[in-house]
Structures are given as C-alpha cells and as structure tokens.
Amino acid sequence: MLQGIEVACVRGDRELFKGVNFSLEMGGLLQVSGPNGSGKTSLLRMMCGLSLPASGEIRWNGVSIGTLSEEYFACTTYIGHLAGVKDDLTVTENLCISSAMAGFEISSDDASNVLNTIGLGGREHLPVKVLSQGQRRRVALARLLACNTTLWVLDEPFVALDVAAVQLLREILERHLQQDGMVVMTTHQEIDINASLITQLQLS
Amino acid sequence: MLQGIEVACVRGDRELFKGVNFSLEMGGLLQVSGPNGSGKTSLLRMMCGLSLPASGEIRWNGVSIGTLSEEYFACTTYIGHLAGVKDDLTVTENLCISSAMAGFEISSDDASNVLNTIGLGGREHLPVKVLSQGQRRRVALARLLACNTTLWVLDEPFVALDVAAVQLLREILERHLQQDGMVVMTTHQEIDINASLITQLQLS
Amino acid sequence: MAINWFKYSSPASFYSLAGKMIPLFAAAAIILLIMGLYVGFFVAPTDFQQGEAYRIIFIHVPAAWMSMFLYVVMACWAGFGLAFNTRLSSMMATAIAPTGAMFTFLALWTGSLWGKPMWGTWWVWDARLTSELILLFLYIGFMSLQAAIDDPRRADKAGAIIALVGVVNIPIIYFSVQWWNTLHQGASVSVNQAPAMASTMLMGMLIMVFASWMYSIAVILKRVRIIILERESHTAWVAELQKEGVV
C-alpha cells in the first residue's frame, strides 16, 4: 500500500503544494490532476524516490520509502517525460537492457512478443533514434509489459500516442489493475479507465 | 497559398508516403493525421524547408519553397516536438530573442502582454529550465502571438497542455484563421476547431 | 527533515546572533590590524639578510596560513552539513570559500612579489608554492561547482563532496609534490629555511594572523547572513524581518 502523509513540495522559492495526503490500495488507480505547473511531475518523482519531499513522508506498506529504497524499487516502474531509451541501441536491445536493469531479464522471444503487442513489430531492429515521437514512447511503455512490477508510476503516458495506442495502453492499465496492480498516473487528456478503485488527487 | 505536389518521403529504406497532394488557401486549416510513424513530422519539416522531399515539390504562391527560402521563412512559424527555448534564459528573454530572430522585435511590454495571455504571468523572470513541461510548451507557443506570420506549422501543439491551455490555443488558432492566416497542424487528440476551410490529410 | 535542521541550529536565531557579533569581530580586526602594522613597520628591525623586503612576511604568512585553515574549516562545515543535513553548516561552507580563495590568491601574490627580489624569479615550482596553487584551484573548483548549480540543496551536497575529496587530497598533493621536487635539483632558496626571526618580527606576524582571523570571521558572518536571506526568503521569519524593515 502506497501512502502519502502531509507531503509538501518546494521548488526554488515557491511552495508548490503542502499537506497532500493520499493512499493507494492494491488494484487502485490514483489519478493526479491539476493545471500545468501545479507539481504533478514533482509529486510523482517523490513517489518513486527520485527526490525527497520538503516535509511529510511517503510510505510503502507502512515504511518510509527512503528506508526501503532497493526493496521498494524492485516493485516499481516509473515512466516519466523522458523516454529513458538510448538512441543508438535498437528497439529490442533497449527493451532487454532496460528490463534487465529493472531486475527482469527477458529472453529475446519474450521481447519480440512484447514489442508486437505494443505495435512495434517489424521495427525491432531499428535504432531508436530514427523512430517517430510516438514510437519512442511505445519503446518506453513496453517496459511495463516486460517487467512484472506492482506499482506503475506514469507521467502523462498517453502523450504522443495515436488513437489505437491510447486504447491499447488503456487496456493494459485495466488488466494490471484487475490483477491487483497499482497505478499512479497524470494526464491532461480525458481518458476513462475502468477500475474498481479510482482515487482523484487534485493539485491546484 | 501553400501547395504540395506529389510529395514523397523516404526515411532510411522505408518509403513513408508518396504522391501526397495538398493545397492550403488563406484562412485554411490543414490537419495532417495518421498513426504513429506515418510521417506527419517528416511532412511538416518538409513544409517549412527543414528537409527536402524525396520527390515532388512544395510551393508557396506557386513558387518552390527551395527557391524562395528567406522570403518564405519570413512568413512562417514552425513549432515542433522540440520546444526551441533556451533553458538558461528567462521566459521573457526567450520570447524577445526568439521573436527578434524570426524578424519581429517586440517591446518588453508586448512581451509581458503576450505572456499574460498565454498564462505565464508571474513567471516572466524565471529561467525556463525550472518550468514544468506544459509551461515550457507555452513559452514556445507564445511566439505565435508575438510574431505576425501568415503560415503556422504546428506539430502536436496540444501536447502537455492542460485543459484551459488547450482551450486557449484553440481560440488563438481560430482567431488566426479568421484573420486569413493559415495553419498546418497534427494532433492525436480530438479537438474541434471552428474554421471555414478545413482540409484533412490522412497519412496511413 | 525540517525538524532535524532546526534541532541543530536555526538560521533564524543564528541570523540575529551573527548580526550582533559582526561589529565585535570587525572592531577587533581593525585594532589588531593597526597594532600589527605598527609593530611590523615601526618596531620590527630591518632584516640583516633580506633588508626591508621581508616586511612582506606580515601579510604573506597570515595569508598562507589562513588559506589552509579556511579550507579545512570549510570542508568540516561542509561535511557536517552533509552528515547531519544542517542547512546552516552548508551555508557556512559556501560563505567561507570566497574568503579562503582570496587569501590563497594573496599568499601567491605576495609570495611572488617576495620571490622576485629574493630568488630572482616570480615563480619556482617548489613544493609549497605548487600546493598553494593547487589549493587555489580547489577553492575555485568548489565555488564554480556551487555557482553552476541552481538548486541550493544540490549545491550544498555536491560542494560538500568535492570539498571533502579535496581535503583528503591536500596532504597527498603536498607530499607528492615535495617528493617529485627532490628528484630534481631543488629550488635555489627554500622557504623552509626562513631566517631565525627576531621576536618583534614574530610578534608582528602573530598579531597579523589574529587580525586575519578576526577579519575572516567578520566577513564570513556577513556573507552567511546574506546567504541565509537569499535561501530562506520563503520562510515566515524573513517576511517578519521584512515587515519590520530590518532587511
């Protein structure tokens, strides 16, 4: 269970938010929303331990994530504004290496299955730098399918995806939630996700 | 008038499209659509003279844009996936300098008006690197208001913008079209723009 | 985290404390400076070997000592800030660096002005001189790193790491340079063989050293107050100060 207790965020001399509380159960979806610059990205980075809250605490199963670190990282996948893919490696290499670094070594068969699912079939052996914006995002998102983690933290995952891919990603998220996974997500697009437990967190 | 005649695009060993024809009159909107990787960005870059078509020709008022170059650039604004803003300069400096380079020197009063309109009021003196994703996009888009060009070429302009900003940009586009401006645009989101003359160009 | 910081030292209370202490140290610095200069120029006799040129010693040695002390002090504050996450310690480190660099520069400058009449050259690659030069680079590295980082928290930590690595390295540099130097012919005059000093000379020098200490403390406190204001501008107590028109 992921829990935020009175989390506050200061960037520069500006306090973005304070006293933010949230809690996310198994199978739950937390949608963080708010206008541009309200601190969604900042909050998500705190949730995966990339930065520290100015005050307050984020807990995973009751323990502060700062103390857990590696144990916590093992069950989280974060996909942010940056794709986290290497321009010079091919699509397959990127997927294999990034999942291996997340602790999930996958065979090349698995990899090509995942890539087919995500709509990159036929482009497995192209270097990522020649791909289009939307295809690059797909390479990053493929990691969700390749790694078997519980908590997904996604910063605007639908950006640059075409209609079919948006639909696909929605289904992937729904399946993950049904299997007791957890998702934290921001998006400016209106996308309906069917899930039993949706929490909205509005930053102003 | 912008015209494309049998334009083809080859990237690597893949032919993205061929025989694409379009024509765009004053006050017209050209919406280029298609799934990820279908060549929208490639086409837009050709339209503003950043790359050459593999075959075919793009004409501005009947003359090939390759021959026109600077004359053509003077009436075009292109905003692509990259924001084209300097991280280390402040918001105002970015706007003033980028419009000056596009040939429109604006006073700092004008600049702050434009920035207020686009929703960056109060952040004029922050360096761009501390802004959020959506705010950076706004800095780039502010150029549309500051430069008085005819043809706007926009690659997914709505990405990363919040609901209010999407609405605002829509109005800006509509006003530009009413004043006989021309817009070429791609987007994966469904956004209705009221204009008298909308052309759809579907890349597959 | 915030509680942790305040447990050790609160910038707010330090700010006013420092404000009260600055005049004291400044006054002490001025008095000692006048005394030291008087002893240095009017009491201490002419050196029989070096003539009047030796009077550079009254700033050279204080500057050289301060340059080294201040680096160690800076590294300690920085390390303390890193270990215990106390904002104030890191601010102290940041405030010390420019003064330390200034003293290092002065030691180099006065040393070469002394070297020209004594050794006949502005500069030799002697162990002590070389390590002083490298010390200047370490200071500059520390300051440029902090200047290049906008986020103060990151600047503090990164600066602390480089200061600590540097402080470990200083003795290594000193000994390596000394060793390197002895392999070749030594410098024509060694700084180690300073002439036996008249007691008045020694006294003048020591007074000047104290004056430098007082000056450094005063300047550093003044700088740290500014840094506190710059960094804490979003807090309530600074707003309070502002309302009272103290800032």
Added chain:
Amino acid sequence: MFLWIIKRDLLLAVRRRSDVLITLFFFVIVVSLFPLSVGPEMNLLRTMAPGVVWVAALLASMLSLNRMFSSDYQDGTLEQMLISPQSLSFLVLGKTLAHWLVTGLPLVLMAPVLGIQYDLPGDALFVLVISLLIGTPVLSLIGAIGAALTLGLRGGGVLVSLLVLPLYIPILIFGSGAVEANMAGVDFAAHLSLIGAFFFVSLVFAPWVAAWSLRVSLE
C-alpha cells in the same frame, strides 16, 4: 539580427558566468600541469613556454567549440535560426564573435601571468600576447566550421577536435614560432603577419562555410 545574436550569446554567458571562468581556468590548469609533469627546471620550462601556452590556448578554445551550436541544436533553437528570414552567415559570424569574446579574449588577458610562471622575459610576454590576440579569433572562426559539421553527432566534442586540429596547426606553429623567434633574438614580424593573413582569410570564408555546414548538418 547580428547584434541580437551577440547580445543573446553574451547574455547566456553572463547568466552562466562560470562558463567563461571555466574555459579560462582550464587554460590555466593545463599550462600549470606541464611543470608538474616535466619537472621544475626553469631553463627547460622557459624553452617550452611558448609551445605550451599556445597548445593550451588551442585546447581551451577547441574544447569550448562544441558549446557553440550544440545547445542551440538540442533545444531546437538552431532549427528556428535556419528558418529565420536572415542571412545565416551573418548569424554564424555573430555567434563566432560572441564565442571569441567569451573564450578567446580572457585567454589573451591571462597569458602574461602564465608566462611569468615559466619565467618568460618581458618582451617575449608581449609577443606572446600579440600572437594570441590575432591567433585566437582564427581558432574560433575555423572552429565554427568544425562545430557546425559535427553537430548532433555523439562524441561530437572530440570529433570536432579531430577535424579542426589539422587546420589549427599552422596557427600553432606561427604563433609559438613568433615568441620563440623573439626569444632567440630573430625578427618575429613575419610570423605575426602570416597569422594576420590567416585571420582575414578566415574572417571572409569561415562564416560562410560554417553556415553551409549547418544547413548540411540539420538537413
């Protein structure tokens, strides 16, 4: 436009004061490294001095080259410049001038101090400064071509060295040659006027070639 570019680049440099200082200190550090590694004998050092200072100036100016266009490239500003209605050569000239003001000029001003570390006599110092003053703008101008050609290539920072170093060599030879000639009591004016000639030729051609290279790199 020209003025805007210079203004903008200088503004960026001021915003990032450390950049200017850093190139300068790189120069200082490289020059100071040699005595450490060659040893402290003053006679040896004096003979090496002009060469070392010139090589260091060359390296310092070369290493700041890839900053000339790359940040503009990465954030898409360069694309905007290419499709701006102004002459690209002028723009490149402006950027080059700004680059020299920020990286070359400080080196020239710093050189005498470093010369003193190597115990150079006064008039040799003077010739050193003059040669650097005419020579470093040439380095920036030629460097602009290299920087433009290697734009966006990974490892461009070192690739650019590879491209421009051969072109830098004549300047290096005449620059340090002038100082050595002076120290040997020979006439050094010929060396200097050759560097002057390079300067004028590159002033005329380099911006133009660099502008062209930019177009090629961004195609």
Added chain:
Amino acid sequence: MFLWIIKRDLLLAVRRRSDVLITLFFFVIVVSLFPLSVGPEMNLLRTMAPGVVWVAALLASMLSLNRMFSSDYQDGTLEQMLISPQSLSFLVLGKTLAHWLVTGLPLVLMAPVLGIQYDLPGDALFVLVISLLIGTPVLSLIGAIGAALTLGLRGGGVLVSLLVLPLYIPILIFGSGAVEANMAGVDFAAHLSLIGAFFFVSLVFAPWVAAWSLRVSLE
C-alpha cells in the same frame, strides 16, 4: 546487473565506434602537437616525453569523462538506474570499467608508438606503459566522481576538468616521475607502487562516492 551495464556500455561504444577512435586520436594529436610547437630538438623532446605523454593521457581521459553519465542522464536512463533494485555503487563501478576499457586501454596500447616518436629508450617505454596501465584506471575512477557531480550542468564538460584536475595531479606526478626516474637510472618501483596504492584506494571509495554524487545530482 554489473555485467549488463558493462555489456550495454560496450555495445553502445561499438555502435559508436568513432567515440573510441576519437579519444585515441585526441591523445595522438596532442602528443604530436608538441614537437610542432616546441621545435625538433631531440634532447629537449626526450626530456619532455614522459611529461607530455602523461599530460596527454590525462587530458584525453578527462575529456571523455562527461560522456560517462551525461547521455544516460539526458535520455532519462540514469533516472531508471537510480530506481533500479540494484546497488548503485556496483553500477557505477561497471560504468567506470566500461569507460576505462573504451578510453583508457587504447591509450595504454598506443603509448609505445608515441614514445618512439620522442626517441624514448626501450625500458623507459616499458615503464611508461606500466605506469599508464595502473594510472589510467585511477583517472577513470576519480573522474567518475567529477562526472557525477557535474551532471546536467551547462558547461559541465569543462567544469569537470576543473574539479578533477587537482585530484589527478599526484597520479600525474608519480606516473611521469616513474618514467623520468627510470631514464635517470634511479629506482622507479616506489612511484609505481604509490600509483598502485592510489588504485586500490580509489577502487574502494570512488564508486561509492560517485554513486552518492549521482543521487545528489538527480535529486
């Protein structure tokens, strides 16, 4: 994980062969510039040789430092590494090793050829290679700290030099000192064992400090 990192970095290096070659050529060019700028006297050159080769090796390895993390940083891979469930120090060690294999080792192999250019005797060449073989990994290890600290800062490429050069100095002194001692007929083992000591100390501490610096930089 460790192996994956090394494998990945080597794969990237192979994909971008020019990177490896370029560091090497930089080394070669710097060493070859000196005879051009100092003049062709063989005695002078022979005295300078160890110093010049070591300075060039140091510069070459230093200049490739900022590539160590920066590309991973820019495309967000480093973020992913930080939140990967593996020990970050190990990861840094892996990256450092890969960096050395790609930039340090080629220099070591190339050094004898360059030494010959300066007319170094055979056993001096041997000592030169040995000293570089133990010394260059230390450069990579210490450099990792500098690279981690300056991550994402503009002008980081030169800032990193400023930070690491003072730390490199002892290695430079003992490295070139070993060769000079050999040429002077003095015992050089002490120099080498000191470098060896630096190697072990930095092998233990540097990855740890660098990992910590990475966390600070990405905070």
Added chain:
Amino acid sequence: MNWSSLSEFLSMGGYGFYVWGSYAMTLICIIGEILLISNRRRTLEKQYGHTSGLDKKRDINETTS
C-alpha cells in the same frame, strides 16, 4: 622607529615596489571583498522591495489551496 623620512619609508630600502605591491593588493582584495558583499546585500534588499507584493499573493494562494 626605523624610518627617518617619509621617502625612506616609501622606498623600503629599494624594495618599495615589492612591499607596497603586496600591501596594495591586500588592500584591494579586502576592499573588493567588502564592496562585493555589500553590493550583494543591496541587490538582495532591492529584490525584497520588489517581491514583497508577490510573496503576499503567493501566501493567499497557499491558504486557499
């Protein structure tokens, strides 16, 4: 007292340039440092004058959010 005249004091037994060069640079550095600090302080104060309004606005935002 070591000096019989001002000019003797100034010439420092022929080492005037070196001695006074050192002391002058020390003076310059100290004055420079003090000036830089007070300048920094002044800009800070000016900034406070400007931003105090902004700060209040922000406080209101925070309390409403």
